[in-house]
Amino acid sequence: MSQRVRGVIAREKGKPVEVATIVVPDPGPGEAVVRVQACGVCHTDLHYREGGINDDFPFLLGHEAAGVVEAVGDGVTDVAPGDFVVLNWRAVCGNCRACAKGKPQYCFNTHNAKQRMTLEDGTELSPALGIGAFVEKTLVHAGQCTKVDPQARPAAVGLLGCGVMAGLGAAINTGGVTRGDSVAVIGCGGVGDGAVAGAALAGATTIIAIDTDDRKLEWARGFGATHTVNAREHDVVERVRELTGGFGADVVIEAVGRPETYRQAFYARDLAGTVVLVGVPTPEMTIELPLLDVFGRGGALKSSWYGDCLPSRDFPMLTELYRQGRLDLDAFVTEEIPLDGVEQAFAKMHTGDVLRSVVVF
Structure with a gap:
């Protein structure tokens, strides 16, 4: 009935x-x-x-x-x-x-x-x-x-x-973040902070949170960010390189979904590094990049759907980490x-x- x-x-x-x-x-x-x-x-x-x-x-x-x-x-x-x-x-x-x-x-x-x-x-x-x-x-x-x-x-x-899993999965599942990696996260809302938390869980040693809102940057520190960058005050690409020995991050996670922030992500990664797009763009958005740069920088350009999660595998595991006080x-x-x-x-x-x-x- x-x-x-x-x-x-x-x-x-x-x-x-x-x-x-x-x-x-x-x-x-x-x-x-x-x-x-x-x-x-x-x-x-x-x-x-x-x-x-x-x-x-x-x-x-x-x-x-x-x-x-x-x-x-x-x-x-x-x-x-x-x-x-x-x-x-x-x-x-x-x-x-x-x-x-x-x-x-x-x-x-x-x-x-x-x-x-x-x-x-x-x-x-x-x-x-x-x-x-x-x-x-x-x-x-x-x-x-x-x-x-x-x-x-x-x-x-x-x-x-949805949001937390999308961010966590973007770091762990799609980006393959592992011990000792450097990670930059552009956009520190729920998804971005999920990515920060995922990078910390995976053992990344440098986690750079990037946003235009100082409140959000402070929240990101609470989830494990080791450095923060206010994009209104600094050149994002230059600052990420400064914080990673001049090279760029191993994994850059774009959690905004805009052409200008994707371009930042592309150039803020190290050679052979990985860019993960988890921010959702709108239908009219386009991006143009020099093809030689796409070729010459190597690595991987990925999109992350739902953090590439498998709910039956990931939800119980993450809930247990939460219960243990680790997430x-x-x-x-x-x-x-x-x-x-x-x-x-x-x-x-x-x-x-x-x-x-x-x-x-």
Whole structure:
């Protein structure tokens, strides 16, 4: 029997979000209903509201979430009612060409619940990243549920569902940061600070945080940055080279998604170094680089999707590191807010007052 719950929707492009009654159907084959306990407010949700993803309004927003499985549909064996889970937007298929090569973290056929949640009048909702978790209960594919230690704080581990995992994975999985490396991170929001934390976990000895906001640079120090650079006050490329013996960083992670910061990343890396783009550009953005420089500097230019993570592998491991005190996920949570505080949280993003606002039910 379907349930009626409260959730946050974006009804029209650019309009303030609203709390509405959401109809959640019983889970069908391969699906699960999850009682959401906490969900982070991510820039991606704002992009949905602004029409920057697509125009499939109305959207049910929210995707960085943790909660408890309430019910499962036929054929679900990996999770059961009562399991504490972090939701993900990469439910791997197991059958595509990437999965067949043993690289499910690149699955090209990820999937979501087949049924749609609706408004009371029957209007179908488009769930953000196939999740839609600014809601008391949500319907997802069971493969989007990853079991983690139930003793973990939902507001903290839920952030593994998107931004923090994207940053951590950009450093560890995509960038291959390892012991003794030098790393520069351009852009120190939630994703960038996740990259800083990931570099520290991997054993990097020089971690340079770069931003235009001194508050964000101070936050980055808390996650393990050994040096900070205010890009308004210094030439980023020259400063990174100064801090790395004149060579440039082994790995530069671009967490902004703009042509000018990507160019900084390209020239701030050492010869044979790696650039990782994890910031999301907009469709009209282009970049031009001298092809001789691309050839002559060697190394690798990579893009990182979701931190190239495999949720079933990475979420439990990172949750355990959090439980051991080795990964401070709590530090990403600037504030806990009620369900009707999402619009105000979007405003705080613009002013840089928060690292993450988290809706707590």
